[in-house]
Amino acid sequence: MKADKGRVDLRDVARLAGVSLGSASRAMNGAGASAATREKVERAAAALGWRPNHAAQALRSRLSRTVGCLLPDIGNPLYAQVFRALEDEFLALGYLPLLANGANDLERELRTLSMFMQRGMDGVILAPGNERSPELVEALRTLPMPAVVFDRELPGAHDSVVIDHAAGVRVAVERLMALGHRAIALVLWQGETRPVRRRIQGYKAAYAAAGLPVPELIVQAQSVTASAFEEIAELLARPARPTALIVQGTHMLNSALRAVASRGLRMPQDVSIVAIGDTAFARDHEPAVSVLTIDMADAARRLARLLVDRIAEPGLPARRERVELRYEERASVVPLHVEARPTARRR
């Protein structure tokens, strides 16, 4: 009997099963082995407690069964939702998802992509902070593995899943207009990203469709995590202040709520609010905040499916899928009170 090596490898399994190494490998991989052989090998593997060595499999087969997910910020509840859903999808498809925070930092994103290459990711889910960066575009172009872009518009042919922000914002604006609102502000950040551009586009489209001039009520904060408090407070101090606000994400919603309060205004009586993206914060706020919800589980399902399809068949033409926003009205949106004075407080 041979000296115990501590670890058990497939050779040990093959020996115990009384078959060759190659047969054992085939038996465990489901490819071309007789039922009898598979039976014996599986029994032996179980008896020895054999577990495939992932590094060896990856080295030999050139497949890591791992996908990289580069998202802007897992601290953002919306992206946390995406990653949780991606994890479930990829695990079910036999892939392990590896999460990295891009943090809206180009250098960091490039380093991460480079690390994904070195670690032999079979594919990548990508949502860069700045989609206008030539370096990022070039990095994507030269990436040796397939990538699926999430809610960004990057040059080049690649699969993508995009969120239909334009249609969503338009629905929200039209709903507010139906309630009598005309001065509706849009609060975003300055980022060079698809979501920002498309939201503005949907906003303008709603005014155009209503035959109204587009008001000068779009404010853009410095960064996605920056406060938009000053900008919104300034807006609310104007003689013709907005009576409704559509705000992007958790940070801007916080800013908006504080700005409204600081001007002595009340939500929803004086100002209606709609947030983009549903979170516990919006749901549980008192009064609850109306939202444009994004089905992140659906988005994740599409992302995962596109990526594994392309890994399996790299020659496929580029596909682009769209995820709709759904408007969910809560207590934060009410009809315009015509008697309301811009800065009046009712008691």
Next chain:
Amino acid sequence: MKADKGRVDLRDVARLAGVSLGSASRAMNGAGASAATREKVERAAAALGWRPNHAAQALRSRLSRTVGCLLPDIGNPLYAQVFRALEDEFLALGYLPLLANGANDLERELRTLSMFMQRGMDGVILAPGNERSPELVEALRTLPMPAVVFDRELPGAHDSVVIDHAAGVRVAVERLMALGHRAIALVLWQGETRPVRRRIQGYKAAYAAAGLPVPELIVQAQSVTASAFEEIAELLARPARPTALIVQGTHMLNSALRAVASRGLRMPQDVSIVAIGDTAFARDHEPAVSVLTIDMADAARRLARLLVDRIAEPGLPARRERVELRYEERASVVPLHVEARPTARRR
């Protein structure tokens, strides 16, 4: 000249540098190579654009330079903070962190641990949902790589970083007592976890130290994500209702705020509130919610350090580090209004 293989390997680099494969390897790994050799090899590597193949390195060296992080739920903003901080720490130390959601699901946790083994993680950060599970304890015991446990009390010798919930809750209770509060409720969940037990302990200790009997004001929701709305509303409906609430995390805070509002009570005039764990929700709520903050960056630093130390030196005695909570008072905590009647509304 040889046929181009497409990929460049270290053998190509060595050839271009005019040294042997072994020397090239040593040069790139900093171990025992002359400055001249290193110079030549680095130049050649750069010229060819060589990147080490991670699977090959891992297979041969038995080191994956990857650590698994099994956290209960990345959707919880507190754990998102932990992972972001862990990512920075481990990346700086030369390790790649792999995130997995345990989701308070034993089966899933066990599967994840098994996957960490198979993928040859060099170490693991572990915060299981239920620390009383024998299966989990057994899995930890037989784990072939080092693990550092985060804020849990698991049997066996292992490194850990724990949060001093007991001291934190005690400080909060004592502060509320100093403001005149005597009926202080504690809202937690039922989980068999260290944080829950220690918070109760700190709560009782504060009453004991004040020479007061411990009131029957501890409520425990079914799950960490469940609503505690009913329980808190019941509490607030009692003749001798609590005048202050200490609540765990984001979900319970939401429940508490809604329960207070549903009883026609106001925060902070009628009920003071302290939340455990600081989040944007607590900070930006109107009025802002006082919190026991946990420095998750500090916790992550300690976790990462403990793990890499142990990877480097497995024989080290088990270490346990403690992270303190800091009480941060905001508008949600005010002195007890003696004139306040249990369910009265002042207008």
Next chain:
DNA sequence: GTGAAAGCGCTAACAC
């Protein structure tokens, strides 16, 4: 310090 050689554990190519 350096080169030659031997694998890490597995899959894939090749005969049979």
Next chain:
DNA sequence: GTGTTAGCGCTTTCAC
């Protein structure tokens, strides 16, 4: 189908 053999790209002996 099955066994044999040859590597995947690298690190790590071992002589020198």
